[in-house]
Amino acid sequence: MKKKRVGILGGTFDPPHLGHLILANEVLQELELDEIRFMPNQEPPHKDKPADVTSRDRLNMLELSVAGNPAFKIETIELERTGRSYTYDTMVLLKNREPDVQFYFIIGADMIEYLPKWRNIGELVQLVQFVGVNRPKYSHATPYPVQYVEIPEIHISSSLIRNHLQKKRSVKYLIVDPVWEYIKEHHIYGT
Template identity: 65%
Template sequence: MKKVGILGGTFSPPHNGHLIIANEVMSALELDEIWFMPNQVPPHKERPDTASNENRLEMLRLALEGNEKFKIETIEWQRSGASYTIDTMKILTDLYPGQHFYFIIGADMIEYLPKWHKIDELAELVNFVGVDRPSYSHETKYPITLVNIPVIDISSSLIRERLGNGKTVRYLLPDSVRQYIKENHLYGT
């Protein structure tokens, strides 16, 4: 059975923190692949930027270049409205019955798990993998595998803010993504 990690997010923009998380989890759990799954409208946050789905997809494609074990899964874009993980994972388990899914979340989401839509049912479908983030608790009643990763406090919102203020984002995201943002005048550049 193929072991696949799922890393969801807005990826607006994708950054080196995302890549480090994916690589560390894949190595620690000996996963076969990591699927990066850009979401449409996460139920817990607003879309805070102006990057289109096409922009986000191209930036993600650029960020993943050179790693054949990193894939993009756009299944969430095929549905409209709020996107719930349970619905997505039901579809993926039906489409790929030979896969065992590991859903990767940050420590901020570990604390939030009790509020997830149909969390008990979801916990039966996937293995949750939690990665460390500063200042968050790992306590939860749900089964979760913790993976220690180097502390990398980079976020897409930090990058968007820095870009909007004309500050450097060099070394925070792949150069190809940084160049794409500049060429396409995203995030106030």
């Protein structure tokens, strides 16, 4: 029996944007995966915790973003735990929960450079296949096994969107319309 092939795209998704969706769709197609799971962090080890946006807000916006694509799912395992979200701990839990799934952990080139600093990286590369995607201004060089997928260069980031919102600039075409409606309705990011 063929193993289910699942891509994991972790992040703060603060907010989720079209770059996340394009990246996920490109990897899904290129590697012929069965699904992509978007996995919001509780507390990423390399970033500060999101300030004025709750985990519930980020999850709601992510649900709105992936609605309509049956291959896009949400994995809440990191939101169900407290403290820092270390990929190694999460993947041990996922592999124990779903031993027959082959996981592909998707990272941008910025994280490829950071891999030597990941907790238990030697053991982690035994649990998952890392998939690296290009990101402007970053190298793909790493001593770890990373499968590369070339994606369109997308210069959209969550910080760009938050910056636009703080300056009262439009975020149309950067996020899906239902996420924009959610942001306005819940008065987040200074709206």
